[in-house]
Amino acid sequence: xxxxxxxxxxxxxxxxxxxxxxxxxxxxxxxxxxxxxxxxxxxxxxxxxxxxxxxxxxxxxxxxxxxxxxxxxxxxxxxxxxxxxxxxxxxxxxxxxxxxxxxxxxxxxxxxxxxxxxxxxxxxxxxxxxxxxxxxxxxxxxxxxxxxxxxxxxxxxxxxxxxxxxxxxxxxxxxxxxxxxxxxxxxxxxxxxxxxxxxxxxxxxxxxxxxxxxxxxxxxxxxxxxxxxxxxxxxxxxxxxxxxxxxxxxxxxxxxxxxxxxxxxxxxxxxxxxxxxxxxxxxxxxxxxxxxxxxxxxxxxxxxxxxxxxx
Amino acid sequence: xxxxxxxxxxxxxxxxxxxxxxxxxxxxxxxxxxxxxxxxxxxxxxxxxxxxxxxxxxxxxxxxxxxxxxxxxxxxxxxxxxxxxxxxxxxxxxxxxxxxxxxxxxxxxxxxxxxxxxxxxxxxxxxxxxxxxxxxxxxxxxxxxxxxxxxxxxxxxxxxxxxxxxxxxxxxxxxxxxxxxxxxxxxxxxxxxxxxxxxxxxxxxxxxxxxxxxxxxxxxxxxxxxxxxxxxxxxxxxxxxxxxxxxxx
Ligand SMILES: Cc1cc2nc3c(=O)[nH]c(=O)nc-3n(C[C@H](O)[C@H](O)[C@H](O)COP(=O)(O)OP(=O)(O)OC[C@H]3O[C@@H](n4cnc5c(N)ncnc54)[C@H](O)[C@@H]3O)c2cc1C
Ligand SMILES: Nc1ncnc2c1ncn2[C@@H]1O[C@H](COP(=O)(O)O)[C@@H](O)[C@H]1O
Numbered sequence: 001x002x003x004x005x006x007x008x009x010x011x012x013x014x015x016x017x018x019x020x021x022x023x024x025x026x027x028x029x030x031x032x033x034x035x036x037x038x039x040x041x042x043x044x045x046x047x048x049x050x051x052x053x054x055x056x057x058x059x060x061x062x063x064x065x066x067x068x069x070x071x072x073x074x075x076x077x078x079x080x081x082x083x084x085x086x087x088x089x090x091x092x093x094x095x096x097x098x099x100x101x102x103x104x105x106x107x108x109x110x111x112x113x114x115x116x117x118x119x120x121x122x123x124x125x126x127x128x129x130x131x132x133x134x135x136x137x138x139x140x141x142x143x144x145x146x147x148x149x150x151x152x153x154x155x156x157x158x159x160x161x162x163x164x165x166x167x168x169x170x171x172x173x174x175x176x177x178x179x180x181x182x183x184x185x186x187x188x189x190x191x192x193x194x195x196x197x198x199x200x201x202x203x204x205x206x207x208x209x210x211x212x213x214x215x216x217x218x219x220x221x222x223x224x225x226x227x228x229x230x231x232x233x234x235x236x237x238x239x240x241x242x243x244x245x246x247x248x249x250x251x252x253x254x255x256x257x258x259x260x261x262x263x264x265x266x267x268x269x270x271x272x273x274x275x276x277x278x279x280x281x282x283x284x285x286x287x288x289x290x291x292x293x294x295x296x297x298x299x300x301x302x303x304x305x306x307x308x309x310x311x
Numbered sequence: 312x313x314x315x316x317x318x319x320x321x322x323x324x325x326x327x328x329x330x331x332x333x334x335x336x337x338x339x340x341x342x343x344x345x346x347x348x349x350x351x352x353x354x355x356x357x358x359x360x361x362x363x364x365x366x367x368x369x370x371x372x373x374x375x376x377x378x379x380x381x382x383x384x385x386x387x388x389x390x391x392x393x394x395x396x397x398x399x400x401x402x403x404x405x406x407x408x409x410x411x412x413x414x415x416x417x418x419x420x421x422x423x424x425x426x427x428x429x430x431x432x433x434x435x436x437x438x439x440x441x442x443x444x445x446x447x448x449x450x451x452x453x454x455x456x457x458x459x460x461x462x463x464x465x466x467x468x469x470x471x472x473x474x475x476x477x478x479x480x481x482x483x484x485x486x487x488x489x490x491x492x493x494x495x496x497x498x499x500x501x502x503x504x505x506x507x508x509x510x511x512x513x514x515x516x517x518x519x520x521x522x523x524x525x526x527x528x529x530x531x532x533x534x535x536x537x538x539x540x541x542x543x544x545x546x547x548x549x550x551x552x553x554x555x556x557x558x559x560x
Contacts (some may be wrong), residue, residue: 007322018419069477070440071449089314093470097452100405100440109406109525112435122529127433128328132337174483176450176467178476191471195560221558231490237455237469244349244429244489251559269537273557275549290540291552300546307546308560 001029001120006077006089006098007036009044009056011066014190017090019051019154024147026053026155027117033058034161035080037073037169039066049163052156058166063217065169066096067177074101082108083140085120089248091146092191103144106121110144111136115151129243129266130175143202147189150249150270183236185223187213193222195252198241198268201228202257202278202297209234212297215305224248224268226258242267257297260285277301314357314366316391317412317442318373319349319402320382321432323386334530346382347429351389352487355494356457357425358390365459372415374408376400380510386503388497392511399522403515405433407522409441414518416446421482423464428453428486439486457488464543465525542544 003025009014011048018034025032032053036045036061045059058080064072078095081102089095091113103110106254116124122137131180190196197216203209209223216223225239241248243266253271258264258278262285268274269288276289277300286292293300322328322337323345329338346354360366368467371386372395373379383394389506397411416424426439443450451457451466458465464479469488497505515522543549553560 067475070452071443074444093453093468096436097450098442100437101444101450103405104409104441104444107406109404110435110437111489111526112433112437126534127531128322128337128435129431131328132330132531132533133534137438137527137529139527140525172447174447174480175451176478178478180470180473180475182473194404227489230384236473238471238473243431243434248491252553252557263368273553273559274537275553286542287539288537290529290557292542293544293549294542295544301504303546304549306549 001085002031002033002180003086003125004031004080004084005032005034006087006095007034007044007048007089008092008094009036009041011038011041012043014044016154017092017149018048020149020152021088021090021147022051022155024054024114024117025086028120029085031055035060035077035166037065037076039063045142045163049161050157050159051161052159054159054161057163059163060166060270061168062170064171068098068131069175069177070098070101071172071174072169073098075100075172076103078105079168080166084142086143086145088145088164089149091148095146099144100288106142106144107152108140108142109138110146111138111148113148115144115148129262130269131262152249169254183238187216188222189224190239190246190248193250195219195221195228195248196224196228196248197221197254197256198224198226198258199229199234200226200258201232201254203229203234206234214294215301218305218308218310226264255285256301258285259283260288312366313368313419314360314371315416315419315421315424316353316369317372317424317426317438318354318371318382318386319347319430320344320350320373320375320379321430323349324348324431330531330533334532336528336531344378345502346385347427347430348362349429349559351494352489352491353425353427354386354389356392357485359492361461369484370395370419370421372397372412374399375402379501383510384505385497387508388502389495390501393398393508395516396510396512397515398512399515399518403522404526405435405522406441406525407520408438409445410520411444411515411518411522412438413445415519421533423481423483424460425485425487428488439484443484446484449483450486451472452486453488455488457485457491469559
């Protein structure tokens, strides 16, 4: 069984999501290739070649692939998919936009966001915001799958795969990348951070988030948020944790002024340790918290920050 | 320009779902159903395009059991002009839905199809992308801003790293994210008016689409439960627990 992993990258560096997907792929078979579709993406390709357990990196270098446009990349996947039994991509916004398009071109019913593998055709996935776990068996000959990255460990990086070029796809002439507004931060990234400090509507303003950032910096943590905090404009959209935001599973998740709606829990309940700070002792977040502190966050957060030794 | 808005009937977002004891799925009987929240945003956006003069007609289309007519009536009450039900029970998988929607698109000839980014039952996040592939149209996924200006469509997408701006060649498929707009509530007079708006019912056979499933559901179970832990009452106590009990900092 040969397995193709769609590598996620920004041409210069490989996104860590690729490492988790390779681990999932390795559970399906030993013949794992990675596709790097980009423009001037040599550096990303060489990083991919260093992932343990990867056989071959296939590089498609074309200006049309520079910005991850699904219209241009899906036909490339379509062109080489017949060489594989499984095609896997991360369940990130990148994988979610590209893989379903390739699936439809291949007439395959994709399996989204798997968190477990029970066999070459049988997979476990959360549905209803993680309130139920479905085990599904695919009857398609080819399987296209997006992988929940937090459910699989990152692969080691001590391999030396061969790097080859591959062609296909190209500019479909349907869409054009105009630009991006990326959130720049020196802090760890949400999806890979060991510790996350997350704020909700209880924070009341974007200025007050500075308090959480100070705590996060002392702990070496990333900063996240609930949908309510993002909708209110306290923090950018990419901070959102939940069913329709990012799924995270750090060692410690500290929820501050977050009530614990099911849609928020869907994104963080696989964290190892959950801490909640909330002034309402009835808040549902306490039902999933290992450590709950009923307190006014405006007093509790500075106290917590003072009690933590710098990381 | 016509705008087609596919909407799905799902368990209301505020209801806690229950897994059936026979592990065949989740309990749908006697459970409050509603329009998928992302679909409400899609309907709202389409109506705004018509109100802004960029669209002439808004057509809501649902694939699913006959009760989906209620959901279509809600879209009509919000302001959609007419509705189509493709009756199929249970609601088919995303690929089959995309094929049915392609057939409806071919019949109706819309300039824009606006879907939700995700249905909150299966959390698949596939249908719009698949429909765009089958039509060979451009697609803007996870859209938080949509600008339709004659022959140019510009979208802002919410992506993992922040925001992205893309220009699309129409006709195109759009899948909407939460922050695109705030959907309106239907007023009572509009709910009454909606009862008289046209609603056509088709079958997958009428559209020539095979909707047989590709996936077999082996079982559906509860997720592993998380037990509530202990309460702490000071920062020192919390830090001590994290350090010496949980050993995570
Ligand atoms: C389709 C759909 C998708 C969604 N997706 C997501 C998602 O991905 N992520 C997500 O987070 N939500 C999502 N939601 C929204 C979700 O349902 C909740 O509305 C949201 O999570 C609430 O955010 P919150 O907990 O910050 O706000 P609230 O529910 O308003 O809670 C605020 C909390 O702060 C506490 N508080 C207030 N002041 C203080 C203080 N001074 N000190 C201590 N505590 C205080 C209050 O007691 C309260 O518990 C989604 C909803 C829908 C319908
Ligand atoms: N059965 C259906 N009928 C109509 N529209 C649907 C149906 N299933 C999915 N959709 C549309 O596709 C979007 C994404 O759904 P999904 O791919 O299932 O997550 C939804 O928000 C709807 O706009």
